[in-house]
Amino acid sequence: LNRNEDLKIKEFIEEMHPADIAEVLFELNDEDQVKFFSILSWEQAGKVLEEVNSETFLEFLGILRREHKILLLEQIAQDDMVDLIAELSEEKRKEIISLLNLEDAKSVRELLVYDEDTAGGIMTKEFISVRKDITIYQAIEDLREMAKDAETIYYVYVVDKNKRLVGVLSLRELIISRPNNIVEDIMHENVISVNLKTDQEDVARAVSKYDLLAIPVVDDNNRIMGIITVDDIIDVIEEEATEDIYRFAGASEVEDLEHYNISERIFASVKSRLPWLIITVFGGLLSAQVIGGFQEVLNKNTVLALFMPLLAGMGGNVGTQSSTLTVRGIAMGDIQGKEVLRTLFQEVCIGFLVGLCCSIIVAIVSLFFIQGEIILSFVVGISMWANMITAATIGTLVPIIFKKIGVDPAVASAPFITTTIDITGLSIYFTLTTILLSRLVY
Amino acid sequence: LNRNEDLKIKEFIEEMHPADIAEVLFELNDEDQVKFFSILSWEQAGKVLEEVNSETFLEFLGILRREHKILLLEQIAQDDMVDLIAELSEEKRKEIISLLNLEDAKSVRELLVYDEDTAGGIMTKEFISVRKDITIYQAIEDLREMAKDAETIYYVYVVDKNKRLVGVLSLRELIISRPNNIVEDIMHENVISVNLKTDQEDVARAVSKYDLLAIPVVDDNNRIMGIITVDDIIDVIEEEATEDIYRFAGASEVEDLEHYNISERIFASVKSRLPWLIITVFGGLLSAQVIGGFQEVLNKNTVLALFMPLLAGMGGNVGTQSSTLTVRGIAMGDIQGKEVLRTLFQEVCIGFLVGLCCSIIVAIVSLFFIQGEIILSFVVGISMWANMITAATIGTLVPIIFKKIGVDPAVASAPFITTTIDITGLSIYFTLTTILLSRLVY
Numbered sequence: 001l002n003r004n005e006d007l008k009i010k011e012f013i014e015e016m017h018p019a020d021i022a023e024v025l026f027e028l029n030d031e032d033q034v035k036f037f038s039i040l041s042w043e044q045a046g047k048v049l050e051e052v053n054s055e056t057f058l059e060f061l062g063i064l065r066r067e068h069k070i071l072l073l074e075q076i077a078q079d080d081m082v083d084l085i086a087e088l089s090e091e092k093r094k095e096i097i098s099l100l101n102l103e104d105a106k107s108v109r110e111l112l113v114y115d116e117d118t119a120g121g122i123m124t125k126e127f128i129s130v131r132k133d134i135t136i137y138q139a140i141e142d143l144r145e146m147a148k149d150a151e152t153i154y155y156v157y158v159v160d161k162n163k164r165l166v167g168v169l170s171l172r173e174l175i176i177s178r179p180n181n182i183v184e185d186i187m188h189e190n191v192i193s194v195n196l197k198t199d200q201e202d203v204a205r206a207v208s209k210y211d212l213l214a215i216p217v218v219d220d221n222n223r224i225m226g227i228i229t230v231d232d233i234i235d236v237i238e239e240e241a242t243e244d245i246y247r248f249a250g251a252s253e254v255e256d257l258e259h260y261n262i263s264e265r266i267f268a269s270v271k272s273r274l275p276w277l278i279i280t281v282f283g284g285l286l287s288a289q290v291i292g293g294f295q296e297v298l299n300k301n302t303v304l305a306l307f308m309p310l311l312a313g314m315g316g317n318v319g320t321q322s323s324t325l326t327v328r329g330i331a332m333g334d335i336q337g338k339e340v341l342r343t344l345f346q347e348v349c350i351g352f353l354v355g356l357c358c359s360i361i362v363a364i365v366s367l368f369f370i371q372g373e374i375i376l377s378f379v380v381g382i383s384m385w386a387n388m389i390t391a392a393t394i395g396t397l398v399p400i401i402f403k404k405i406g407v408d409p410a411v412a413s414a415p416f417i418t419t420t421i422d423i424t425g426l427s428i429y430f431t432l433t434t435i436l437l438s439r440l441v442y
Numbered sequence: 443l444n445r446n447e448d449l450k451i452k453e454f455i456e457e458m459h460p461a462d463i464a465e466v467l468f469e470l471n472d473e474d475q476v477k478f479f480s481i482l483s484w485e486q487a488g489k490v491l492e493e494v495n496s497e498t499f500l501e502f503l504g505i506l507r508r509e510h511k512i513l514l515l516e517q518i519a520q521d522d523m524v525d526l527i528a529e530l531s532e533e534k535r536k537e538i539i540s541l542l543n544l545e546d547a548k549s550v551r552e553l554l555v556y557d558e559d560t561a562g563g564i565m566t567k568e569f570i571s572v573r574k575d576i577t578i579y580q581a582i583e584d585l586r587e588m589a590k591d592a593e594t595i596y597y598v599y600v601v602d603k604n605k606r607l608v609g610v611l612s613l614r615e616l617i618i619s620r621p622n623n624i625v626e627d628i629m630h631e632n633v634i635s636v637n638l639k640t641d642q643e644d645v646a647r648a649v650s651k652y653d654l655l656a657i658p659v660v661d662d663n664n665r666i667m668g669i670i671t672v673d674d675i676i677d678v679i680e681e682e683a684t685e686d687i688y689r690f691a692g693a694s695e696v697e698d699l700e701h702y703n704i705s706e707r708i709f710a711s712v713k714s715r716l717p718w719l720i721i722t723v724f725g726g727l728l729s730a731q732v733i734g735g736f737q738e739v740l741n742k743n744t745v746l747a748l749f750m751p752l753l754a755g756m757g758g759n760v761g762t763q764s765s766t767l768t769v770r771g772i773a774m775g776d777i778q779g780k781e782v783l784r785t786l787f788q789e790v791c792i793g794f795l796v797g798l799c800c801s802i803i804v805a806i807v808s809l810f811f812i813q814g815e816i817i818l819s820f821v822v823g824i825s826m827w828a829n830m831i832t833a834a835t836i837g838t839l840v841p842i843i844f845k846k847i848g849v850d851p852a853v854a855s856a857p858f859i860t861t862t863i864d865i866t867g868l869s870i871y872f873t874l875t876t877i878l879l880s881r882l883v884y
Contacts, residue, residue, distance in 0.1 A: 015630075015631065015632045016632070017632070017634065017652055019651050019652055019653075144617065144618065147614060147617070147618060153613075153614050153617075154596055154613070154655075171596070171613060172589060172595050175586065175589070176586065176589060188457075189457065190457045190458070190459070192459065207676070208673075208676045208677075208680065209461050210459055210461055211461075211673035213596075213655060213672070230655070230672050230673075230676075231650075231653035231654075233676070234649070234650045234672075234675070234676065234679065235650075237676065237679050237680065237683070238650065238679065238683075238774075241679070241680075241683035241686070241687075242770055242774070244683070244687060245683075245686060245687055245690060245766060245770050246766060246767065246770070248687065248690055248691070248766070249690070249759075249762045249763045249765075249766035249767075250759060250762075250763060262784065262787075262788060265788060266788055266791045266792055266795070269788070269792050270792055270795045270796055270799075273760075273763050273792065273796055274796055274799060274800075276759065276763075277756065277759055277760065277796055277799075277800050278799075278800065278803065280752075280755050280756055280759050281752070281756065281800050281803050281804055281807075283755065284749070284751055284752025284753075284755045284756065284804075285752065285804075285807055285808070285811070287751040287752060287755075288748040288749055288751070288752060288808075288811055289811070291747060291748045291751070292748055292811065295744060298744055298747060299744055302737060302740060302741055302744065302747075305733060305740060305744075305747040305750070306730040306733045306734055307726070307730055308747070308750050308751060309726055309729040309730070309733070309750060309751075309754050309864050309868065310722075310723070310726025310727060310729060310730060311726075312751050312754050312755070313722050313725065313726045313729075313754070313860065313861075313864060314719065314722055314723065314726065316758065317691075317692060317718065317719055317722050317860075318715075318719065320691045320692075321691045321692060321715050321718075323691075324687060324688060324690070324691035325688065325691075328684055328687050328688070332680075332684070342704065345704070346704060346707060346708055346711070349708045350708055350711050350712055350715065353708070353712045354712055354715055354716055354719055357712075357716060357719075357720075358716075358719050358720065358723050361720065361723050362723055362726075362727070365723075365727055366727070366730075369727070369730055369731070369734065418755065418759075419755075422751050422755060426751065
């Protein structure tokens with residue numbers, strides 16, 4: 001990028017979306033980043049900063065003079081501003097807040113108080129509200145005035161004289177109503193709202209269920225404190241899905257670690273993954289104990305050891321499949337009431353059928369390994385089958401029981417299920433083989 | 443519910459959200475369902491049907507007279523109508539379309555053609571578009587007229603005389619612009635749109651990235667064919683997250699089977715889960731082969747068999763953790779370019795560290811199992827450690843390689859990784875123990 005090309009580039013960039021500009025910025029080296037950033041208008045630059053992480057935000061802010069910093073910060077939406085500075089040091093935070101105008105500074109300071117996983121932590125105070133006793137005409141006039149700073153103008157919230165939320169009107173309804181009507185007579189009284197302390201996952205569920213573009217956030221006295229718009233809800237849904245996927249793998253880390261360096265990331269990951277692994281270690285040692293108890297059978301038929309990894313693998317997979325579907329079903333609200341028994345019955349049937357198919361394959365193929373000892377192959381197949389039915393049952397029951405006793409199935413199920421299935425699987429395998437072999441052979 | 447209470451209930455229900463009404467309906471028995479449904483206004487009843495599945499839709503429609511059916515169907519949004527009838531038989535479908543007005547019937551027939559996972563399959567034709575050469579005043583008048591039938595009025599799409607999409611205006615901008623301006627001079631020319639054939643996952647990514655409330659869908663000639671609103675995008679994101687989670691467990695079923703009976707569901711699940719399980723069977727048999735190759739060592743030290751489940755469990759878990767993070771990272775676009783090497787380095791380091799911690803625990807605790815044979819414990823610990831580093835490496839590399847060669851990592855990674863880790867783990871375990879034991883003991 002050189003001086004002469006600046007004007008051309010500027011024209012091109014003016015039509016670009018801030019999200020795309022942010023992406024281009026990330027591809028450039030430090031020097032070009034600064035050049036590119038300085039071409040942007042204040043409005044665009046502000047929107048671009050809404051897309052970057054705290055580190056980049058500080059970097060770009062650092063290259064500006066004080067009066068330019070003020071101009072730039074004015075362009076950033078409140079909720080994004082809070083996200084950006086929440087992760088900074090106390091000192092940096094104060095410095096940035098001191099550059100905001102009085103009103104914004106007050107809002108940002110207020111918003112910083114709330115836990116970032118709650119409605120309060122993701123809301124913005126830039127919303128539109130009107131008193132219930134004014135006319136539609138007056139409401140539209142108010143809206144025009146407030147539109148510039150609002151995150152969305154598509155919902156107008158109606159409050160009483162104590163700022164309590166009493167109704168809502170969509171912009172659509174405002175526009176098609178007669179101007180001399182009173183707001184109170186037109187508004188919907190049944191407003192769907194969430195509390196400041198509502199978990200962001202529940203907020204997302206409400207917005208998704210009721211197909212809202214924004215949801216108001218109220219305090220314990222039903223006073224409206226802010227709103228959350230649907231674009232932030234989409235971020236929450238994606239974040240929660242990632243979290244759920246990680247949890248299935250026993251890696252509970254929220255990988256929002258962009259602003260950390262690699263050694264900090266590694267240690268954070270190790271810390272979050274170790275608990276599950278250590279549970280697995282002790283589960284594995286219990287398995288060793290179980291095998292130890294059957295050492296005599298094992299000494300007589302060392303060939304039984306050959307099929308232990310297969311046994312553990314099949315049980316683990318069947319159990320994981322059942323538990324994954326159950327955990328997700330519980331999270332999505334699909335498994336409740338009479339659906340619980342139906343799910344259990346269904347998963348046990350599936351375990352029975354897939355177990356049957358796989359056991360037959362194992363019994364036949366294992367013949368080649370153990371030189372035609374048909375009885376042994378038969379015994380291995382039967383144990384495998386019993387193990388898979390048990391695994392499906394455990395995989396379905398454990399999340400349901402955890403949910404009943406108030407433990408989050410997504411967090412607790414996976415390590416508990418794998419360990420339990422390993423131990424029951426080995427017990428079934430050795431018990432059945434011992435009994436069957438002693439009956440059939442000796 | 444009896445006659446006398448009807449009026450009270452009716453008043454209460456009028457203020458209820460359709461999503462809540464649908465929920466209540468599901469809880470009632472068949473007879474009460476019909477009674478409850480008959481209390482609703484046509485508008486409410488239509489909105490409730492948008493929330494139910496095809497089976498329930500047919501059931502409720504079935505209890506109405508022809509002229510009432512027509513009234514009810516008019517209330518249902520096009521995109522939901524298409525979803526509802528897409529799963530019906532050809533005959534039922536024709537019957538329902540014949541009850542629609544000409545315009546709706548034409549749209550619905552058109553929409554039914556598109557694959558349900560593409561932009562065309564989830565869009566609605568109920569959008570607002572204006573010609574580029576009219577005034578803002580005229581545009582607002584047009585909008586008022588079209589508002590009743592539109593899914594959203596918050597974006598007004600601008601077209602040329604060939605219906606090609608040339609711009610977009612938000613309702614917000616329309617309202618704050620001067621009435622005598624020409625649309626073309628105010629509109630944004632850089633419209634973000636998707637093609638009819640775009641995969642719904644890519645549509646969701648665009649809406650999420652650009653924070654849109656709706657996205658226009660165009661054909662190959664850039665003519666606007668429909669729009670997709672953000673509430674449908676949220677459904678797509680939730681559906682895709684569920685699909686991803688199932689894939690990690692090797693259960694690729696899309697569990698949208700509400701309208702099937704239990705035996706159909708069970709067979710669908712068995713069919714979708716068997717492939718992975720059968721891969722695991724052959725992987726397990728390969729493991730058996732590996733163990734068979736070391737039978738001599740095993741016969742001498744049957745105690746080595748005790749730790750095989752532990753070995754498989756630890757390797758599997760570490761590998762799953764690494765692969766889950768890599769697969770999700772690839773899906774979210776976080777792992778590309780120089781991030782690939784960084785991720786690999788990071789995961790190997792994590793494998794090294796968690797492996798070290800777990801191996802030390804295993805080495806110490808295993809002492810109690812094997813009556814103080816320090817050398818054996820040491821050997822087990824070292825093999826466990828090597829196995830975990832390998833597992834982390836395989837878990838990270840496999841999804842990256844699959845992505846490179848154009849295979850979907852989310853589908854292919856899990857079964858391949860578990861099997862590979864099992865086999866390499868056992869090979870490492872027996873090779874290392876053979877070498878170390880022969881050096882240290884004999």
